[in-house]
Amino acid sequence: MDNSQQYLQDFLQGNPDIEVFEVMLPDLGGGMRGKWINRDKIHKVVAGELKLPASSVAFDAWGRDIEAWIAAGGDGDGFCEADVGTLARVPWMARPTGQVLMSMREADGSPGALDARFILRNILQRFAQRGLTPVLATEMEFYLLGPESDSLGRPRHTQSDRVGGQLHAGQTYGLDTMADMAPLMHAIRDACTVQQLPVDTLIKEGAPSQYEINLLHCADALRACDQAVMLQRLIRGVARSHDLRATFMAKPFGDLAGNGMHVHCSVLDTAGNNVFDDGTVAGTPLLRQAIAGCLASMEDCMLLFAPHLNSYRRFRRGTHAPEAPCWGYENRTVSVRVPADQPAATRIEHRLAGADAHPHLVVAAILAGMLHGLEHALQPPPPVTGNAYDQVPRTLPRHWPEAVERFRSSGFIAEYFGAEFQRVFTLMKEQEMQEFDRHVTPLEYDTSL
Template sequence: MTLGNIRTFRVAAADLNGQMRGKRLPRSAFDKLAEGSVRMPLSVLNVDVWGADIKDSPLVFDSGDADGVMMPTERGPVPLPWLDTPSALVPMEMFHDTGMPFLGDPRHALRAVLERYAEKGWTVNAGIEMEFYLVDDSGPVLNPPENPQSGRPLSGNAILSLRQLDAFDGFISAVYEACEDMDIPAQSTISEAGLGQFEIDLEHREALRAADDAWLFKALIKGMARKFDMAGTFMAKPHLDEAGTGMHVHFSVMDRQGNNIFDNGGPEGTAFLHNAVAGCLEALPASTLVFAPHGPSYDRFVEDSHAPTGACWAYENRTAALRIPGGSNKARRIEHRVAGGDNNPYLALAAILGAALIGIEDGMVAPPPISGNAYELDLPQLKPDWTSAIAAFEKDPMIARIFPKALIKNYVLTKRQEQERLAELPVEQHWKTYLEAV
């Protein structure tokens, strides 16, 4: 899109928690964006979930918290349909004055992984299932939203209920219209297992653009929910007695001729697929921090809840961490089911795709696929809590092959700072921190 009659617009990049950090600018500044006219402190992308600077950050304070240069991404401006005043957002990335990417920018981390695929002549396509809750946050605790038709709070689970989809038709229709305006490829919508929980699938696209879609979609849901007098949230477990919120990533890899390197003409997939599965499984424990980045994220890892707790894979089995869906051989792909909805999509895809590539490069051998209920098997486990997840991410050799050393250190510092501050807050108040921040 062009700005048209829009008089002001926003520029923003994703910080380590996936929050949008940026500025509001006049229309006259738009034509100068590509010249690097927007400058912001490097620290702005490396703050904690409350927006506070990270103590002793090596990415920031070794340089005296210098300014970085913000440059527009390939996306270009997108409208923000949930705002009353016509507005647009220009997604940005952070660079140093030298033109080098700022290593604290999570989008650069994903781009670096995808460049390693490109060196082999490969392109990664990804489709993302986005689960979220609609909630009533007007009281001291979170409650299910009112049914727009009856005016009464939701009181029963409605998995795959068309009746519940129809009840929220105004909101869902507005989301689809906004997705079309923003070029977010929304596909099917379902009513999920939790009270007020929904899932909208985003169509497969080149992986960097798919991550952009997920990042923008989260902002869209939160903004549009407010227009309908609700809150939209991607918290991993907004209601402790309801289903958790996941972000499932489907991905395949295409060669220069447009062939899927996971497709061998049959349901089992190629050796490359098995290598990629092995890499993802090997990296799962140390990647837990990326897939569950916040203290309350760990409430989601409950047995028999379709939130994987063990490192395993299977064909057409939703209790497994990695699932190989059925369907057309040409669409053979891996579904990575571990990430919570509260993650940063850029870091999550970097962790998943980086691990898969290491599995291929190292010729890793996957264990046999499981059958039956994964929760009943003796499997290598994800990290069970925030403390152990931080420690594993900090020291793991596979993580060091996926992410820059400086980003690893800063992410660990960020999470430890958040852990200390969260411990000072009453548990019953934690949702106020995360409701719309994640």
């Protein structure tokens, strides 16, 4: 019996009541594809015997085939590879259920060119070849909403005024507001314990009905991203069991703060030392090279940080959503912040991505940028002191089509992510744009009818 089968066997013995498993394949749009597999068949999944159409890893936002890609390639099967390290109970399900994350290999057994977990692994291998190990932590913002929408289809807040209207603000860091949500928050904490997700803090965010949960740092970037997608699924599932809706949509409300996903990252050498630490608050030349690489690649990677039409509504002045590649020490108006901390904890906080983005692709883009800076010894501009919105011109793609075009023509994306991923992801976003172009909004009718 190989190690994976033994790990599975131990898990099954420890969870004798589990009846069915969700075998989950993260697709490029951030959705979860897969099947429900009976307990007595889960060993076949771990053995790599589960096949799914190759298109399963690259559906559009509505779960449809990418027609331009499928028509040319014929949509053959790929083999799914379960990661037994992600085996976990699903405590919010009514019946005893387990889950496991998978990657997709090509029919010949090679790593899937469109599998986000394999794309990230490829970048991590390039770090390892330099004797470096990234250490990551994610911060995830989300809204908790009522189960029903209003008469116009808009979501309803869980925080409201005395007559049921929207509050002006959401009591940032408000402990009384957290106490109002205590049953749900404790249920989330308990579920995280069951799934071994290392929660650091739970926070009330600035907008009404908005919250944030942070995970502890992890010296395995792939595991950190797996934990991030598991956390999102957990929050949605637990909220549903409490008759609420959790959303990671970038901008659910036009006049309120959006949902971001901030990523903290440092890098260790083979001796376990932080290569950004020089004993001072300034950090090492390697810190500045990594920052420079992030800034140099940021515009090309915008589509990964902001993958949807709604993503671009989040970027507004004064909202802590950056508009330009810039950096600074202890400055929340920049896109790459170096937080104040002990020198041994010197790190980058990448502040651009929305919570609607794919964690594996976001981290792959950040690490690829850092690697690019290290490989070419790039130098960043001076750090921004004060309000970056007033000092740095807006250069990041402002709208979705602009980001798609930048992504399509990027040599950086082709080098670090692969030409096939670049092509198919572009086709996916073009198909989604065409769908949105078919629909006329109520505001257009109000304006022009």
